[in-house]
Amino acid sequence: MTQDSLGVRVVPVLVPMPAEAPYSYQVPPGMQVVPGSIVRVPLGPREVAGIVWDGEGGSVDARKLRPISEVFDCPPVTERMRRFVEWVAGYTLAAPGMVARMILRVPTAFDPEPDIDGLVLTNRHPDRMTPARTRVLSIVEEHGGDLAWTRSGLAHAAGVSMTVVDGLAAQGVFEKVQIPTRPVVAEPDPDYAAPTLSDGQAEAAEALRLRITDDAFSVSLIDGVTGSGKTEVYFEAIAAALKEGRQVLVLVPEIALTQAFLDRFHDRFGAKPAEWHSDLAPRMRERVWRQVAEGRVRVVAGARSALFLPFKELGLIVVDEEHDPAYKQEDRVFYNARDMAVVQGQLGGFPVVLASATPSVESRVNATSGRYGLVSLPARYAEAALPSIRAVDMRRAPPARGNFLSPVLIDAMRESVESGEQALLFLNRRGYAPLTLCRVCGHRFQCPQCSSWLVEHRFRGQLICHHCGHHEPKPDACPECGTLDHLVACGPGVERIAEEVDAAFPDARTIVLSSDMLGGTKRLRLELEAIAKGEADIVIGTQLVAKGHNFPNMTMVGVVDGDLGLANGDPRAAERTFQLLSQVTGRAGRTGKASRGLIQTYQPDHPVMRALVSGNSDAFYAQEIAERRRGHLPPFGRLAAIIVSGETKAEAETHARALRRAAPESDLIDILGPAEAPLALIAGRHRFRLLIQGERKADIQTYIRTLLATGPKSRGSLRVQVDIDPQSFL
DNA sequence: AGCACGCCGACT
């Protein structure tokens, strides 16, 4: 804290804009501020919320200084949160103000919720009774007599107008009291419904409980297949943290929390967790934020932005489905919420639990190297038998000409449908066909803006670019040679599979689920409910069927193209495919009935397929890890360079190919979205980067020189930052 | 990031 020339106190304030450092503001005489105080300050033509920061304000022209307008009546941002903001800003190379903005993005939560005016019965009697007055008084008596009521609530309950209640209050029959605001959720009870755990689960739960009572920073990875009871196990860690009087954050990847998760939590703790995600109604958002800050909310389940809630006494973060790419934020401030959760744990000195049936390779490495604790759960045999998974070798059982479903798949579907059960077909491709070409001249329909193929959506009669959203009506004639009616669809999308299914099963009830479905989220939810109720026999879906929804009668899952995504040049291709297909095939087999997953593939010997079929992923992970030890990805060794390469992933891939050609033995490389490593010195325009790592800086410099000499000179997009270790916080 | 100012094209 400093004083300006007139002796007025000046403090640094972090304002929500991309400045390098806090701005300085005067503290008007008589105003009390401490580091962490949330204040309203003038900023240019407007007023914004900012956070009083630590240390000295920078030197500014005294004439620029303006006074703080107001200190909000709100708990100050904790020391831990302030260090967290600085850490995230340093790591992601974002402006600290922009990180602070993520805490402050709750427009009106900084003022306390006003108490509600209530009425409570006195022992005075009304001058005379009327039927309406009798009703009011008997309603109050029925509820015990000493409860506080709101005017409108009481009038409504008694079925009378508010004037009746006002009349009684005027005679002193009621007196005014202040009702404190209602908590957004009831307090969870750690002893509400202690579960019966299997031996394996009990052992795992005990290991996590010990971490909690250690009261120190640690990271534990719970690795257990679908149905092994990970959730029950980390619930015990939550219970232990609650008993220690700490708050708990459960991070979940999806925007909307699945009802299933909330129900399970309620069953265990007798109350729901507070929810936090971007779709939350503004009023609820404020109340949750406020009550989290006050420590009234004990457990929050939320999307990645919940990491920036101002917890008063956070004592545990659980990251569910830790491998999920939805944890990456790739705009403004680029971060991976899973990693930042670990950072919070370290700064706050409390445990972090990562859970996944298919952990990310980096978490597996951290667990096997001992940096993270590993809690493995054996499969549970009893109620949730795993589906038997089989690879369908497409070379040996090919589909009929012009079709995409192998007879093996069709037979399995028929068996399920005929026995009154449901079948799910998974294909991660929207629309009818991913490529359209002219049979006469070979013209391929390409997006005019981003040069990817246009995907035919036959239902809508459009050709659509899935990259940028560009769309045009599908013409009858080739734009190149003008020939009519010779355009041909290449490859399958879900719409095309639906066509094939309709032909093979004309009587079955079929539903197609994809994110571009007409009718939006509401319709989707209805369809999911309908499916759960058994109102469909065959479901054909894209990625969104992989998530959380349970279909109790789904006994067969067919993956139409298991190889899709294995060969797209992404260094995480195998990992992602394994994770996605595990999840999809896991949709079957939660019923206790015998169930199966069939994966169509041309590479039945691929490590991913072997892992899926055997149910043992150790060899697969070992291979992935070995591959990366050969130099493909952090988190091994020190990340030595980030080469920024352009606006699109395609551009980054071009650079990567060039470098691979030029230096085939090099310690390459990954193409990463901005969340995965600090975004160097770079204006926000470059969104994808190559990472190069090596043992010695000299190696890196060689690679960079090679790339600069041979790589495409696309828009001068190569920039370099050296010497950042993304794991150095551990 | 947000917001104002500012300078050029089609319309109440």
Next chain:
DNA sequence: GTCGGCGTGCTC
């Protein structure tokens, strides 16, 4: 004659 596009520049 005005409304409105987004380029540039500034905010303690």
